Amino acid sequence: MSWNRGPFRMGMGIFVVTVAAVMAMGGAHLTAQPSASAPLRFEFKASKTRLDKEEAEKGNKTISTQSWAFKVELKNNNFADLTDLEVRYKIFVRGDDGSSTRSKQDVKIEAGTHTIESIKQNSTIEFVTKPVTLSSSQLDSDYYYTDGSRSKKKDTIYGIWIKVFQNGNEVAQFLTPSSIEGKVSWD
Numbered sequence: 198m199s200w201n202r203g204p205f206r207m208g209m210g211i212f213v214v215t216v217a218a219v220m221a222m223g224g225a226h227l228t229a230q231p232s233a234s235a236p237l238r239f240e241f242k243a244s245k246t247r248l249d250k251e252e253a254e255k256g257n258k259t260i261s262t263q264s265w266a267f268k269v270e271l272k273n274n275n276f277a278d279l280t281d282l283e284v285r286y287k288i289f290v291r292g293d294d295g296s297s298t299r300s301k302q303d304v305k306i307e308a309g310t311h312t313i314e315s316i317k318q319n320s321t322i323e324f325v326t327k328p329v330t331l332s333s334s335q336l337d338s339d340y341y342y343t344d345g346s347r348s349k350k351k352d353t354i355y356g357i358w359i360k361v362f363q364n365g366n367e368v369a370q371f372l373t374p375s376s377i378e379g380k381v382s383w384d
Contacts, residue, residue, distance in 0.1 A: 238369070239273060241359060243371070243373055245266075245267055247265050248263075248265065248266055251263075257337045258336045262330060263332075265328060269286070271322050273322075281314070285361075285362065287306050287307070288308075289304050290353070291354075291355040334350050355377060
């Protein structure tokens with residue numbers, strides 16, 4: 198590689214541009230419009246946050262209801278500012294019926310969207326998803342269910358799947374934890 202040439206990574210290809218060619222254009226900077234099929238590059242972070250908690254005693258058991266949401270950070274790692282992005286997400290909640298087998302536990306899906314009008318290159322946007330409700334129950338000591346169910350039942354957040362769309366085309370996606378890949382479906 199000579200001193201007057203340099204590779205620039207844009208989208209899915211590498212373009213070699215001479216410094217002389219850039220200077221001939223008046224020193225203008227390069228911009229790239231990603232194609233509809235090329236994925237865009239984002240950095241994702243999603244962390245669970247508890248919004249509130251309520252507990253109540255009902256007879257011989259304690260019932261707790263909690264509201265949780267994800268705080269999502271989306272960083273634009275592209276070489277250009279982006280506009281008109283739609284973030285679609287699905288939060289997977291695993292219900293607990295107290296049985297000893299996981300096959301009887303169902304996964305509920307809470308879906309939502311967030312619109313991003315514009316995001317500058319190398320900048321980060323944060324948003325909070327719609328809340329999901331988790332419930333748990335605990336029998337008092339010395340009590341048990343006659344059908345053999347566990348005395349403690351607790352719903353859990355199984356994960357979140359985020360897809361980013363621009364002009365109706367999917368341009369990026371994020372799934373956490375990665376261990377649920379293949380176990381949940383977007384449809």
